[in-house]
Amino acid sequence: MFRAFLCQSGFDVSRKSTTLKLLDPVLPFPLSRTFCTSNPNTFAVSYLINNLGFSPESALKASKHARFKTSEKPDSVVTFFRNHGFTVSDTRSIITRQPSLLSCKVDKRVLPKFQFLQSIGASSSDIVRIVTSNPKFMESSLENSVIPAYNLVYRFHQSEKKTLASVIRCPSLLCSLYFELNVKLLGDNGVASSSISRILSLSPRVLCSSYLEKTVQELKDMGFDPSKAYFSLAMVAKRGMSKSKWDEKVDTFKKWGWSEEAILEAFKKQPLCMVASNDKINRVMLFWVNQLGWDSSYLMKRPCIFSYSLEKRVIPRASVVHYLLSKGLRSERISLTSPFFITEKLFLKRYVTCFEEEESSQLLKLYLGKMRTQGNRDVSCS
Structure with missing residues (x-):
């Protein structure tokens, strides 16, 4: 159209x-x-x-x-x-x-x-x-500002549907004084077109903000390579909050025993872990450390967990793994984080339905019970 x-x-x-x-x-x-x-x-x-x-x-x-x-x-x-x-x-x-x-x-x-x-x-x-x-x-101006800005968004998305979605999410794209300049800035620093498209999908307002060059340099100083895909996620996370909010997140992680070096490493592995709210970080840590008795250092290695739903994924799956360990059905050397990154079907196959019928039934009952307790719909084990 x-x-x-x-x-x-x-x-x-x-x-x-x-x-x-x-x-x-x-x-x-x-x-x-x-x-x-x-x-x-x-x-x-x-x-x-x-x-x-x-x-x-x-x-x-x-x-x-x-x-x-x-x-x-x-x-x-x-x-x-x-x-x-x-x-x-x-x-x-x-x-x-x-x-x-x-x-x-x-x-x-x-x-x-x-x-x-x-x-x-x-x-x-x-x-x-x-x-x-x-x-x-x-x-x-429609001819001098709006249409050129739309075409610039389309250049990265190559999809009218995705372009419209970005415009709806951030109408400022069509009239921002910084959008074109920021796109050029990222391109000059080696940020790939696919990464810019990702920013436009996740948080387009980042590209309409001022002083973006300062953030680019901060991320480079942290060790991020602008040419890598995770640079876009780091940009979204870093520009998505004020310095005071960022410092609050750092302090929250420190409260659970993480050093600044560990926080930086976690951020580099999964930048969006810093997008989680302080409440979410605390709830995940409380469940992981206080209820399950597991070391928070495991989460440093796989900080993706902070991006998952505590109710829909973390609690139900962790409860199953905790049961398996307590019954000696899995070795203590089992990865405590791997179960959270696989599909629902594969999780059930590896950690629930692979056991004898009685044990499998007990595990499925535990799993579904946790899902219901958290107010989620039942899942199929097929």
């Missing part, structure tokens, strides 16, 4: 275009017929309060960037949003952040952006989400 939009906009495209049904900008009736020729700022304040429910303070602030002498333009904007699924609250939120929209011509500034979003496959609800999340997008 996006190709069709480009064709109608005069852009040369190679792929087969499709017919695009443009959104109808019909504005059935004005919200107000009030006119004011004295103080346009006073009129704007009154309009914002009476038609959009602004407080006097917020209306005064917004009016400094939205001066209009009559209700014609603001009525057309508000009516347009209402006709396309936006609530009064949505519209108020948009105007609060981009008050100048009330002074624009709908068919010149607003409608083309809606047509563009429709052309790339966005649904009505998607459009509401994109616009309310980042109204600045409506002020950006």
